[in-house]
Amino acid sequence: MNIESSTAPTPIDIIYEDEFMVAINKEAGLLVHRSWLDKGETRFALQLTRDAVGCHVFPVHRLDRPTSGVLLFAKSSSVARSLGEAFTNHQVTKQYLAVVRGFMPDQGTVDYALSFKPDAIADKFADLDKPDQEAVTHWQSLAQIELPFAVSKKHVTSRYSLVRLIPETGRKHQLRRHMRHLFHHIVGDTSHGDGRHNQFFRTQYDCTRMLLHAQSLAVIHPITDQPLVLTAGLDHQWMRVLEAFDWVESAKA
Numbered sequence: 001m002n003i004e005s006s007t008a009p010t011p012i013d014i015i016y017e018d019e020f021m022v023a024i025n026k027e028a029g030l031l032v033h034r035s036w037l038d039k040g041e042t043r044f045a046l047q048l049t050r051d052a053v054g055c056h057v058f059p060v061h062r063l064d065r066p067t068s069g070v071l072l073f074a075k076s077s078s079v080a081r082s083l084g085e086a087f088t089n090h091q092v093t094k095q096y097l098a099v100v101r102g103f104m105p106d107q108g109t110v111d112y113a114l115s116f117k118p119d120a121i122a123d124k125f126a127d128l129d130k131p132d133q134e135a136v137t138h139w140q141s142l143a144q145i146e147l148p149f150a151v152s153k154k155h156v157t158s159r160y161s162l163v164r165l166i167p168e169t170g171r172k173h174q175l176r177r178h179m180r181h182l183f184h185h186i187v188g189d190t191s192h193g194d195g196r197h198n199q200f201f202r203t204q205y206d207c208t209r210m211l212l213h214a215q216s217l218a219v220i221h222p223i224t225d226q227p228l229v230l231t232a233g234l235d236h237q238w239m240r241v242l243e244a245f246d247w248v249e250s251a252k253a
Contacts, residue, residue, distance in 0.1 A: 012048040016230050018117075020223050021074050022053050022082070025232035028068040028209040032059055033117060049073055060084050061092075064173065066188070069096070069214025069232045070170050082222035087170065093218040096165040096175060098185040098243060099211035101197050104141045104161040110178040111136050115172045136168035137178045143250035151200045158200070160249050164215075175200070175212060187211045205244060 013025040025047050026032070032079040033046040050057050057073035060079035074080035086092050113132035161184070165175050166194040176192040179185055185193040187201050188210035201207040218229045232241070232249070242248045 007055075012045070012052050013232075014049075014052060014208045015070070015213075015232055016139060016228070017053060018119065019075065020079050020221075021072060022049060022057060023072045023217070023230045024049055025218060026063055026068055026071040026214075027235065028066055028237075031065050031213075032062050032071065045071055046073070057143070061087050061170070063086050063214055064176070064212075066210040067096075067212045067214060068209075068238075070094075070217040070230045070246055071214070072217060077224055083219070086219060086222070090168065093216075093222065094167060094214060095216045096167075096180070097211075097213045097215045097238075098163050098165055099177065100161050100163055100179050101194060102160070102161065103144050103159050104139065104163055104182075104184055107138070107140045109136065109138050110182060112178060112181050114174060114177055115125070116172075132251070133171050134169060135171045135174050135178065136230070138166040138168065138177060140164040140166075140238045143247045145245045145247075149200065149204070160245070162245070162250055165212075201241070205237075205241050207241055209237050211238065211241065213238060 013027070014022060015025050018026040024045060026246055031044050033044050045161060046057060046059060053075075055075055057075060058078050060074055060083040063069060063071050072083065074083055092151050112135060114135045115132050116130040141161050141163050147158045147160070150156050158219060164213055167174055173192065176186055176189050180192040185197065187193065188198055189212070190198065191208070193210070213234060214232065216229060216231045218227065220226070221228050239248070242251055
């Protein structure tokens, strides 16, 4: 089953709902739930989803605040446990779209363990001596472009790739850190990216967000045992970049 993102003007973009779970297309910049990291924030995906469906919902995975796309909630603690086990046992397939600097090879795998990076507030009581965690990401290069702009002093042109990223593990900031490890930083990433390219996209394409989007999530329904593929559409900033680079069809591939 393929579910396409709704375009209805609702406070939260619900892309799938049944009596057991609900999935939304989280917008970039929206926190999943209340956090000490931003006490001034008033909008949260969990509360907006709860209000929209009229019942309590349980998060079963997370998306970084600047990442948009498919975010799944359960409607009961038992379904949340089942879905959580599916994520833990690598029985869920997530596919992301990203725009990165440079030309990436057609396909490949990053197998690079990641150290624990604590947040000053959220991880105040966490074990800071955790060993490096195994982290694996697969990628496919979908399109490339070379622009006649010297973003860095070393090159007279600038190159970018549209890539599909498929994480095999789910470590904190895994995709962002893996792309930095390969020197193919994700455009718009202010924590692990390249500020020169971020500024170029802000100025040239009015793109103020990180170009990382959780495009699809495939899971076996915990109650019906049927395969379910959830797909989230792209926002206007993504579409502006795709249209400027003639990448719209590549993003649908």
